[in-house]
Amino acid sequence: MAALLRGLKSFSLSGRSLSITSGVAPHRRYGLPSVLSGQRNSSSSSKMTVDLDSSTGIAMMRFQSPPVNSLTLDFLTEFATNLEKLEMDKGCRGVVLTSALPKIFSAGLDIREMYGKSPEHCREFWKAVQEMWLKLYGSSMVTVAAINGSSPAGGCLMALACDYRIMADNPRYSIGLNETQLGIVAPFWFKENMVNTVGHRMAEISLQLGLLYSAPDALKMGLVDQLVAEEAVVTTATETMAKWFAVPGHARQITKSVMRKPTIDKLLSNREDDINNFVTFITKDSIQKSLKMYMESLRKKKA
Numbered sequence: 001m002a003a004l005l006r007g008l009k010s011f012s013l014s015g016r017s018l019s020i021t022s023g024v025a026p027h028r029r030y031g032l033p034s035v036l037s038g039q040r041n042s043s044s045s046s047k048m049t050v051d052l053d054s055s056t057g058i059a060m061m062r063f064q065s066p067p068v069n070s071l072t073l074d075f076l077t078e079f080a081t082n083l084e085k086l087e088m089d090k091g092c093r094g095v096v097l098t099s100a101l102p103k104i105f106s107a108g109l110d111i112r113e114m115y116g117k118s119p120e121h122c123r124e125f126w127k128a129v130q131e132m133w134l135k136l137y138g139s140s141m142v143t144v145a146a147i148n149g150s151s152p153a154g155g156c157l158m159a160l161a162c163d164y165r166i167m168a169d170n171p172r173y174s175i176g177l178n179e180t181q182l183g184i185v186a187p188f189w190f191k192e193n194m195v196n197t198v199g200h201r202m203a204e205i206s207l208q209l210g211l212l213y214s215a216p217d218a219l220k221m222g223l224v225d226q227l228v229a230e231e232a233v234v235t236t237a238t239e240t241m242a243k244w245f246a247v248p249g250h251a252r253q254i255t256k257s258v259m260r261k262p263t264i265d266k267l268l269s270n271r272e273d274d275i276n277n278f279v280t281f282i283t284k285d286s287i288q289k290s291l292k293m294y295m296e297s298l299r300k301k302k303a
C-alpha cells in the first residue's frame, strides 16, 4: 500500500507516473554490483536474480533457491529489498516473477522456519512474510507471475499478490492454498487475497479443504489467468506487460489502489495482532506436531 500510495503521490507531485507512461531513460542503474552491459543491467544474489531491461522497463526476478524456492527469512528479506529498489527506480514499470528452478515456482513458506524455533524467531519470520505481501500486493508497478512449476501455499500467495498470473500448461503442476492439509490456518489476508481473486464460494471450498489445483483446473476457477506452453511462460509474461503499460499509468495505479486498499489497510491496522496470533498458534505443541508429521511425509514421499 505504501508503495501504491507513494506511486500515486509522486504522480501528482512529481509526475512519476507520467514518466512511467511516456517512456524512461534508456540506461538506468539497478542493483549490485552495478555493471552495465548494453541496455541491460543485472544483479545477482543468493536467492534470486534481478534483471532490469531499461529499454522496456521490465524487471525479471528469477527465484533460484534450491531445492524448491521455499520462502526462508533470508529469501523474504532479499525479495522485499529487491522489490523496494525496483519500486524506487523510475525506469522500472513492471516486474515478472518466475523461477530459475525446474518444475517449482515456490514451495511456499519454509516449514523449517516455523518448526522448533523460538517465539522471537517466529515473530521475525512472520513480519517478513507480511512485508513481502504488503510490498507485492501494494506495488505501484505492474506485476506478473510467470508460474513455471508448482506453487503451493505461500508460493500461491506470491502469485495471488501479482496483477496477472500465467502458468505453464502442465497438469502435473499444482497451485493453491493448502495450509489446512498441514494442520495450519491461512491468515485473514491470505484468505482475502484468495476471495478477491476467485470469489467467496471457491475460496471457502479451497481453503477449508486445503485444495491444490492442477494448472488446467486453476485456470477454470480463475486462480490463474492464462495457461501457455512451459517454454512460453516468461515471454508471454513480458508480452502481457506491454498491454498493461498501454493503459495510462496513473489511472491504472489509482484503480489498483482502490481495489486493494481495504485488504491492505486491514492488515496494516492489525499487523501486531496478526503477528501475535501467528506466534501463539505456530508454537503450540499440537501445531508443532502437525508440522513435524508433514515434514516427515515429504521425506517419505521422496524415499
Ligand SMILES: CCC/C=C/C(=O)SCCNC(=O)CCNC(=O)[C@H](O)C(C)(C)COP(=O)([O-])OP(=O)([O-])OC[C@H]1O[C@@H](n2cnc3c(N)ncnc32)[C@H](O)[C@@H]1OP(=O)([O-])[O-]
Pocket: 067, 068, 070, 103, 104, 106, 107, 108, 109, 110, 111, 112, 150, 152, 153, 154, 155, 178, 179, 182, 184, 185, 186, 187, 295, 298, 299, 301, 302
Ligand atoms: C500460517 C502459515 C501459513 C503457511 C504457509 C505456507 O506456505 S506453509 C508451506 C506449505 N508448503 C507445502 O505444503 C509444499 C510442500 N512441498 C511439496 O509439496 C513438494 O516439495 C513440491 C511439490 C513443492 C516439490 O516436490 P519435489 O518432489 O520436486 O521435491 P521434494 O518434495 O522431494 O522436496 C525437496 C526437498 O525440499 C523440502 N521441502 C519441500 N517443501 C518445503 C517447504 N515448504 N519447506 C521446507 N522444506 C521443503 C523437502 O522436505 C525435501 O527436502 P530433503 O528431503 O531433500 O531434505
